[in-house]
Structures are given as C-alpha cells and as structure tokens.
Amino acid sequence: MEKNIAVIWGDCSSPEIVKQTLRVLDKVAEKYGHTFHYTDAAMGGEAIDKYGDPLPQHELDKCLAADSVLLGAVGGPKWEGLPGEQRPEKGLLRLRAGMGLYSNNRPAKIWPQLAPASPLKPEIVAEGIDFIIVRELIGGVYFGKHETYTLENGEKQAVDSMPYSEHEIERIGRIGFETAMKRRRKLCCVDKANVLDTSRLWRAVMHRLQAEYPEVEYSEMFVDNCAMQVVKDPSQFDVIVTENMFGDIISDEASMITGSIGMIPSSSLGDGTRGLYEPIHGSAPDIAGKDIVNPTACILSAAMMLRYSFGMAEEADAIENAVNKVLDKGLRTADNMSEGCTCLGCTAMGDAILAEI
Amino acid sequence: MEKNIAVIWGDCSSPEIVKQTLRVLDKVAEKYGHTFHYTDAAMGGEAIDKYGDPLPQHELDKCLAADSVLLGAVGGPKWEGLPGEQRPEKGLLRLRAGMGLYSNNRPAKIWPQLAPASPLKPEIVAEGIDFIIVRELIGGVYFGKHETYTLENGEKQAVDSMPYSEHEIERIGRIGFETAMKRRRKLCCVDKANVLDTSRLWRAVMHRLQAEYPEVEYSEMFVDNCAMQVVKDPSQFDVIVTENMFGDIISDEASMITGSIGMIPSSSLGDGTRGLYEPIHGSAPDIAGKDIVNPTACILSAAMMLRYSFGMAEEADAIENAVNKVLDKGLRTADNMSEGCTCLGCTAMGDAILAEI
Numbered sequence: 173m174e175k176n177i178a179v180i181w182g183d184c185s186s187p188e189i190v191k192q193t194l195r196v197l198d199k200v201a202e203k204y205g206h207t208f209h210y211t212d213a214a215m216g217g218e219a220i221d222k223y224g225d226p227l228p229q230h231e232l233d234k235c236l237a238a239d240s241v242l243l244g245a246v247g248g249p250k251w252e253g254l255p256g257e258q259r260p261e262k263g264l265l266r267l268r269a270g271m272g273l274y275s276n277n278r279p280a281k282i283w284p285q286l287a288p289a290s291p292l293k294p295e296i297v298a299e300g301i302d303f304i305i306v307r308e309l310i311g312g313v314y315f316g317k318h319e320t321y322t323l324e325n326g327e328k329q330a331v332d333s334m335p336y337s338e339h340e341i342e343r344i345g346r347i348g349f350e351t352a353m354k355r356r357r358k359l360c361c362v363d364k365a366n367v368l369d370t371s372r373l374w375r376a377v378m379h380r381l382q383a384e385y386p387e388v389e390y391s392e393m394f395v396d397n398c399a400m401q402v403v404k405d406p407s408q409f410d411v412i413v414t415e416n417m418f419g420d421i422i423s424d425e426a427s428m429i430t431g432s433i434g435m436i437p438s439s440s441l442g443d444g445t446r447g448l449y450e451p452i453h454g455s456a457p458d459i460a461g462k463d464i465v466n467p468t469a470c471i472l473s474a475a476m477m478l479r480y481s482f483g484m485a486e487e488a489d490a491i492e493n494a495v496n497k498v499l500d501k502g503l504r505t506a507d508n509m510s511e512g513c514t515c516l517g518c519t520a521m522g523d524a525i526l527a528e529i
Numbered sequence: 530m531e532k533n534i535a536v537i538w539g540d541c542s543s544p545e546i547v548k549q550t551l552r553v554l555d556k557v558a559e560k561y562g563h564t565f566h567y568t569d570a571a572m573g574g575e576a577i578d579k580y581g582d583p584l585p586q587h588e589l590d591k592c593l594a595a596d597s598v599l600l601g602a603v604g605g606p607k608w609e610g611l612p613g614e615q616r617p618e619k620g621l622l623r624l625r626a627g628m629g630l631y632s633n634n635r636p637a638k639i640w641p642q643l644a645p646a647s648p649l650k651p652e653i654v655a656e657g658i659d660f661i662i663v664r665e666l667i668g669g670v671y672f673g674k675h676e677t678y679t680l681e682n683g684e685k686q687a688v689d690s691m692p693y694s695e696h697e698i699e700r701i702g703r704i705g706f707e708t709a710m711k712r713r714r715k716l717c718c719v720d721k722a723n724v725l726d727t728s729r730l731w732r733a734v735m736h737r738l739q740a741e742y743p744e745v746e747y748s749e750m751f752v753d754n755c756a757m758q759v760v761k762d763p764s765q766f767d768v769i770v771t772e773n774m775f776g777d778i779i780s781d782e783a784s785m786i787t788g789s790i791g792m793i794p795s796s797s798l799g800d801g802t803r804g805l806y807e808p809i810h811g812s813a814p815d816i817a818g819k820d821i822v823n824p825t826a827c828i829l830s831a832a833m834m835l836r837y838s839f840g841m842a843e844e845a846d847a848i849e850n851a852v853n854k855v856l857d858k859g860l861r862t863a864d865n866m867s868e869g870c871t872c873l874g875c876t877a878m879g880d881a882i883l884a885e886i
C-alpha cells in the first residue's frame with residue numbers, strides 16, 4: 173500500500189522522538205512492502221516562529237490532504253508568554269477541530285515489565301490496569317464561547333461556556349459502546365449529572381444508545397468519584413466515555429498510574445479513517461537536544477496509525493511486539509530506569525526497537 | 530461559652546455519625562465548661578420527604594440563625610430519580626450559596642497509623658502527604674446558567690456556563706495565601722489557563738495578590754497535570770487553591786490517596802465565622818442502620834468547627850488527640866481495618882473517642 177503521512181515534528185524534544193518513529197515506519201514499509209510518503213506540516217511553536225500563527229490554513233490543508241497525521245508534542249517555555257490565540261496549544265485545538273477529530277482514544281495499560289514504576293501499590297497493580305478512555309475532543313468548554321468583559325461596577329468577569337448537542341454526544345457515545353464491544357464489554361459514562369445540564373443530556377443520549385448494545389454492561393459515575401476510583405481500583409474499568417474536559421483530567425490521571433507516561437500513545441479520529449496520532453506526554457523542554465527522551469509513545473502512536481487508519485494490523489503488531497521484546501531485554505530510557513536494566517538514549521532506543529522488527 | 534449549632538442529621542447512615550459527634554461535643558462542653566445548643570435543621574433527602582424541597586427557606590433560616598452548622602451527608606438511592614431541582618444535592622448547593630460559604634477547606638493528610646491503607650506505594654507515602662485544598666465553593670459552573678433547549682433542526686442542546694468575577698477570585702485567592710502563610714508557605718493555583726478565560730482571569734488576580742504575599746512560594750499548574758502530580762508526588766503540595774469544579778475533582782482524588790476517606794473532615798466558610806462542617810464522604814446507603822459506619826470524619830469536622838468558628842483551639846486539639854490515641858490503640862472501623870487491629874462499630878468508636886477526651 174501507498175500512504176501519505178503528514179508529519180508534525182513538534183517542539184523542544186519532540187523532533188527527536190519523531191525522527192525515531194519515522195525510522196521505524198520506514199522499516200515496517202520495507203518489510204511489508206508499503207510506501208509511506210511524508211509531508212512535513214508545521215503546528216505549534218514551530219509554526220508560530222515561521223508564520224506567526226500556531227496553525228496557518230496551508231499547514232492544516234497539508235494535514236487534511238494526508239491519509240493520516242503523526243504528531244510529536246508541541247509547546248515550550250519560549251511561547252508561554254503569548255496571548256491565547258497565538259499559543260502552541262491553540263494550534264493543536266484548531267487541528268483537532270479542523271480535522272473533525274471528535275474521538276480521542278487514550279489507553280491506560282500497564283506494561284508488565286514496567287509495573288514496578290506505577291505509583292500504586294503492587295496489590296492494586298496486580299489486579300490489572302487495562303482500560304481505555306474515550307474522550308470527546310471537539311466539543312464542550314474547549315470550544316464554547318469564552319468571554320471576558322468589564323461589569324458596570326468596573327470589575328472584570330470571565331465566562332466560559334460548555335455546550336453539547338445530541339449529535340455530538342451520540343457519535344462519541346457510539347464509539348464508547350463499539351470500543352467496549354471489542355473488549356470486555358463494560359462501558360462507564362463519567363460526568364457530573366448532579367450539577368450539569370450537559371451531563372444530564374449525555375445521560376439521556378447514552379440511555380438511548382444503551383438499548384442498541386444490550387450486551388454491554390453500562391454504568392455511570394460522577395467525575396469526582398471517578399478521580400477516586402482510578403486510584404483506588406483501576407481494574408474495575410474497561411472503557412470510560414466522557415466529555416472533553418473531564419477526559420483531559422481523568423486520562424492524565426489514568427496515564428500516571430501506569431507509571432510510564434513515556435509509553436502511552438493516543439489516537440484521535442473523526443468520521444473517516446484519517447486520524448491524528450500522538451504520544452500523550454508533552455514536549456519535555458528540559459531534556460531537549462540531549463538524545464535521552466523516550467521515543468516509545470510516539471512509535472506506538474505510529475503503530476496505532478497503522479492499525480486504525482491504514483488497517484495494517486500485522487504491521488502494528490510487529491511494532492508493539494518489538495517494544496515488548498525490548499522491554500523484556502531490560503532496555504529502558506532514563507524515564508523508566510530501574511535496577512538491573514540498561515539505560516539507552518533516544519536514538520539507541522530507536523535502534524533497539526528497529527532491531528526487533 | 531454558649532454556642533448555637535444547627536444540626537443537619539442527613540440521610541442513610543449519616544444520622545449514626547452525627548449522633549456520635551454530638552456525644553463528643555457534649556463531652557467537650559462538659560469538660561471545658563461550654564454550652565452547645567442544638568437545633569435540628571432538615572436538608573437533602575429528609576427535607577424532600579418532609580417538605581418536598583431539599584432546603585426550604587425556614588430550614589436555611591435555622592442555619593443562618595446558628596453560630597455554625599454541623600452536617601453529616603445527604604443523598605441516597607431513594608431520591609435519585611428526582612428532577613434536578615428536587616434532588617438532595619441541590620439542597621447542599623443552596624445551603625452553601627445561602628450561607629455565602631465561598632471557601633471550602635479540604636485537608637489531605639495521612640494518619641501515620643493508616644498509612645498502609647493508602648493505595649500509593651510506601652515510598653511515595655513516606656515522603657509525606659499533608660496538604661490542603663482550598664476550593665472556591667459558590668461560583669463557577671456550579672452556579673452559572675444551565676440551559677437545555679431544542680435547536681432549529683429538532684435536536685436538543687445543553688449549555689452550562691462557568692462565570693467568575695474578580696472579587697470572587699480575590700476573596701478565595703486571599704484565603705489560599707493566608708492558609709499558606711500559616712503552613713509551609715507554598716501555594717499552587719490549579720487551573721486550565723491554556724483553554725479557559727476564567728482561568729486566565731484567576732491568574733491575573735492571583736498575580737496581584739502574590740505581590741502582597743512575597744513570602745509565599747507561588748506556582749501554577751494545569752488541572753490535568755495536577756491530577757497526575759497528586760498521584761505521582763503528593764509531597765510537593767502544601768496548599769492548592771482552585772475553582773469549584775476542579776476543586777471537587779482534585780480534592781476527591783487527594784482524599785483517596787490518604788487511604789481513609791472515612792477520616793477526612795471539611796470546613797466551608799464565608800466572610801464571618803459561621804461555617805458549615807461536614808465529612809467529605811457520602812451518606813453510605815449500603816451500610817445504613819448497621820452501626821458500622823465510621824463516625825470519625827464527622828467528629829473531626831466538629832473539631833474543625835470548634836477551632837475555626839468558635840476559636841476553641843484547645844478543645845479541637847482534645848478531639849484530634851483523642852482520635853490519634855484511638856488509632857494508636859489499634860482501634861478501627863470496618864473501612865480502615867487491617868491485620869492486628871480491633872474492629873469497632875460506629876457507637877463503639879464513638880465510645881472509644883469519648884473515653885480519650
């Protein structure tokens with residue numbers, strides 16, 4: 173197969189992980205007889221520096237023209253003082269919206285070899301951590317109106333609004349149920365229905381969908397309780413579906429309990445097969461240029477791209493198995509080091525994964 | 530001293546913990562020569578059953594007339610099907626607003642005797658968990674407009690709005706700084722300033738306050754990152770200040786890492802000394818009537834009332850020390866049991882604490 177991949181190299185230490193990821197993709201292409209064409213697209217800090225805009229239309233167009241998009245991570249201290257519209261994150265939000273990527277899929281899965289790195293007690297980890305957070309990505313308070321104005325008495329007031337309409341909930345709710353059907357068939361809708369109208373609308377829509385998926389064990393949980401349960405007993409979860417902001421918070425918490433956020437990929441999809449694939453970690457400015465950042469989450473994001481956007485399950489397996497073997501051999505990057513293991517830099521970790529494909 | 534306390538007995542297993550708490554208060558009164566007058570006030574499920582309203586004005590008036598309010602916990606399956614306005618939680622929200630309680634103080638502190646119950650690894654717990662979350666309690670999305678309407682195309686849309694004005698931020702921000710001054714002088718403002726206008730306004734106000742508190746080491750953190758840090762390295766926090774919804778989520782997560790949510794009290798205060806004191810846990814419907822619920826969080830809430838509303842520091846210490854001694858003796862309720870300890874029911878735990886005062 174021939175595929176066009178838009179590549180957003182990202183900021184700070186991000187180009188280092190993207191570089192290793194493209195090496196891995198090339199190896200897969202060679203081995204399985206595919207051709208991947210890469211087109212560089214600028215977004216985030218790089219785009220601000222080049223164009224004064226975190227996502228100019230011509231760069232978004234490159235992403236829309238591709239079969240899928242690979243992203244490292246954007247942002248860094250250099251761009252932190254900028255006003256809202258010109259910040260790197262704004263480029264990411266506009267990319268998600270521009271590509272119509274309403275469904276963000278974030279696995280929280282523990283690699284057995286890295287289990288000791290979890291901040292949770294071994295007894296809890298032993299029960300198993302393997303769930304997915306299906307986060308709505310282009311609605312809610314992220315994309316509602318944001319206003320700041322001066323009241324009559326002279327003080328400032330800001331208002332952010334969190335809108336959700338039925339079709340936005342239904343399409344992501346359906347992804348939640350479909351994802352559960354492919355797994356252990358448990359779906360938990362996380363919300364704050366005791367306070368929010370949007371949450372009550374979510375529940376109403378979810379109840380309609382539930383009727384279509386009688387095999388799925390469906391439950392509901394308030395987000396504050398969920399923040400507790402993720403720490404107390406993560407093994408209870410199979411698939412969580414939730415709105416944008418709650419998904420942001422809960423998925424980060426969930427990634428942390430695995431103890432290895434340098435290993436967690438993510439996919440963002442819309443109605444077609446074109447997706448955006450990126451590690452969940454940030455651009456790690458503090459270690460940029462040192463060739464010590466962990467490229468694995470980005471490499472595993474590429475594996476997700478092969479699986480979900482290109483239908484290349486075997487190829488995705490090849491990458492994931494390679495990562496597994498590397499871990500089995502005790503090879504680690506600095507973020508995951510533990511006694512008795514060998515510490516590799518970013519390039520060396522790329523080499524090690526390549527060698528297993 | 531003579532003090533009037535409005536007592537909200539609450540629902541399900543709540544009256545059991547309130548009963549033990551009043552016994553403790555009576556003992557303190559006797560020992561230190563105070564008189565506490567109790568006035569029952571109905572709120573939540575009880576008020577719905579009696580008056581068809583989770584907080585009728587005459588019950589709110591009783592709370593406003595008191596020197597302070599003691600609350601167990603409200604809600605339960607019986608009232609779950611009711612429409613929003615008639616649900617028990619709505620009574621709680623209206624009580625907070627009606628009393629002007631903008632500052633919710635939730636300690637996340639580990640009792641050394643209960644450290645093994647933390648879901649976190651001993652290495653992390655050993656670093657220390659002792660921080661306070663100062664949560665804004667009567668603003669933000671909890672009290673913004675909630676609307677659900679039908680769009681032209683026939684589908685429903687809901688919008689929740691999250692407003693904050695400068696004076697609302699300033700008064701809680703000040704509590705954050707003042708709280709930090711009394712402790713380790715570190716304050717972290719938790720927000721989502723890369724997305725929300727309200728968060729950006731928070732930061733602007735906090736920066737002004739910061740100038741007044743040069744001795745406080747002030748920092749800012751995105752809420753998603755905070756959800757990770759609470760699990761990864763809770764020892765980094767001294768005081769967290771944050772808006773209502775983020776405070777709800779982060780404080781519940783923080784309570785869980787202590788491993789003993791049956792032990793955590795909370796205070797809610799406004800401009801005067803009249804406060805609302807309640808355990809952070811819920812009404813535990815599943816164990817109602819069995820005399821096994823842990824009364825400690827409610828008893829410690831009463832201690833907070835003595836300290837913060839009545840200026841009775843010695844009396845508060847007496848209660849807290851009594852709890853400490855009881856734990857030292859290996860006495861536990863079912864929720865905190867571990868090997869080698871003695872399991873007590875709710876009344877017996879009340880007896881045990883009383884005996885140490």
Ligand SMILES: CC(C)[C@H](C(=O)O)[C@@H](O)C(=O)O
Pocket residue numbers: 261264265420723724753
């Ligand atoms: C950078 C930020 C706007 C973004 C978000 O909140 O969605 C990030 O935290 C994420 O989760 O991808």
Ligand SMILES: CC(C)[C@H](C(=O)O)[C@@H](O)C(=O)O
Pocket residue numbers: 366367396618621622777
């Ligand atoms: C019951 C609910 C409305 C309430 C809240 O969200 O504030 C509770 O979770 C709390 O934290 O006291």
